[in-house]
Amino acid sequence: MATLRGSLGEANLGRLVVLREAAGLVTDLVGSEQPVFAWLVHALGSPIVMGGQAQRTLYVADADLVPVGEVPEVRLRMIIEAQNETDFDAALAEAAAIIDVKQIDDKELASLLEKAAEQAFLAHSLALVATPVALREMGFRSMAGSEEALQFKRAHAGVELRIDATADWLANWRLTGISHSARHAQYSEKLLPNEVARGKVFLAVLQIWREAFGNAGMPECLELAVLYERHQASMNRIHVRRPVLTVDPKVFRAILRWMQEQEHKLLDPQGDVTLAFSDGLLRLATGNVAYGCAAWGDWVDDCVVVRQDLLALSGPLARARQIRIEQAADHLGINGLVLHRSPHSIVP
Incomplete structure (x- = not known):
């Protein structure tokens, strides 16, 4: 059990909370620019208002907590359940008042509740x-002999799946799924950051389950993953993405170097470079010379850029393990660096 310091607002100074779980090193969850150790806490008494929203559970940096005592786990569960029941009863009473005023029938009520x-x-x-x-x-659950490492065990058709979750020094979590029998052996890994959408964590576990058993026997605890997956698929269908090419980084850097070396031989040292893509090859033409670089992805039309601007990216791209070229209406984005189209001409 702990009290809150004033960093969460004067209104919350001294509020009593119970520590539910260690959250590890986080940033966005507690509004910190640097990773700080934090806890998931449960507020006693009335909910705590953060960002205009009343919350019972929230993440709080360890430095913002003042320890005042310990609460046994059984007692903690009783406190949380009692407060949840109180909140539910209050919400139910509020809903009943709205129903009386709006004259909502049973069918409408069922539909509203479902939505x-x-x-x-x-x-x-x-x-x-x-x-x-x-x-x-x-x-x-915590693995024997380690409070930080977690483990999940489920069985299907006589085969047990064990998923071990361990945190590395970069605060990433590695999920390792292992299942085997006389006719079956499976090993898979997923890597997750320490702060992520809840559904993405559930989906990573579901993917490990599917690699072992397909969709058969999916545990009820993973239903959230199915909803999250369906939502992501819907968003991807309506999201219009810009055309993006991924190019061979070594060859692309070599082309820039060759251009630099051959610049004095070009007819127009201040000229442009035309980028065109077809059949898995990005063609960079300048003056009377053309270069080819393996690439894959989507491309809309040829694009003309100023050669000096392109060559200026040699330094920033020198150590890039991946080079992505994103095409926009008036510029190219190369690994996030803006390269404007040439004012001289744009090839339609």
Whole structure:
């Protein structure tokens, strides 16, 4: 048990909270620019208002907590359940008052409740959480001899799947799925950051399950992953992406170097470079010379840029392990660096 320091606002100074779980090193969850150790806490008494929203559970940096005592786990569960019941009863009373005023019939009420539940479930899946918190929600438990490492065990058709979750020194979580029998052996890994959408953590576990058993026997605790996956698929269908090419980084850098070396031989040292893509090859033509670089992705039309501007990117791209060229209406984005189209001409 702990009290809050004033960094969470004067209104919350001294508020009593109980520590539920260690969240590890986080940034966005506590509004910090640098990674800080944080806890998932449960507020006693009335909810705590953060960002205009009343919350029972929230993430708090360790430095913002003042320890005042310990609460046994059984007692903690009783406190949380009692407060949840109180909040539910209050919400139910408020809903009843609205129903009386609006004269909503049973059919309309059932429809509204179904939509509200779906929206709440979706919002729950999209919420940013600490990865170990989401893992524990699924049923991961501490491994023997280690408070930090977590483990999940389930069986299907006589085969046990064990998923070990461990944090590395970069605060990433590695999920390792292992299952085997006389006719079956599977090993898979997933890597997750320590702060991520809850649904993404659930989906990573579901993907390990599918690699072992397909969709058969999926545990109920992974239903959230299915909803999150369906939502992501819907968003991808309506999201219009800019054309992007991924090019061979070594060859692309070599082309820039060759251009630099041959510049004095070109007819127009201040000229342009035309980039065109077809059949897996990005063609860079300048003056009377053309170069080819293996590439894959999507491309809309040929693009003309100023050669000096392109060559100026040699330094920033010198150590890039991957080079991506994103095409926009008036410029190219090369690994996030803006390269404007040439004012002289744009090839249609």
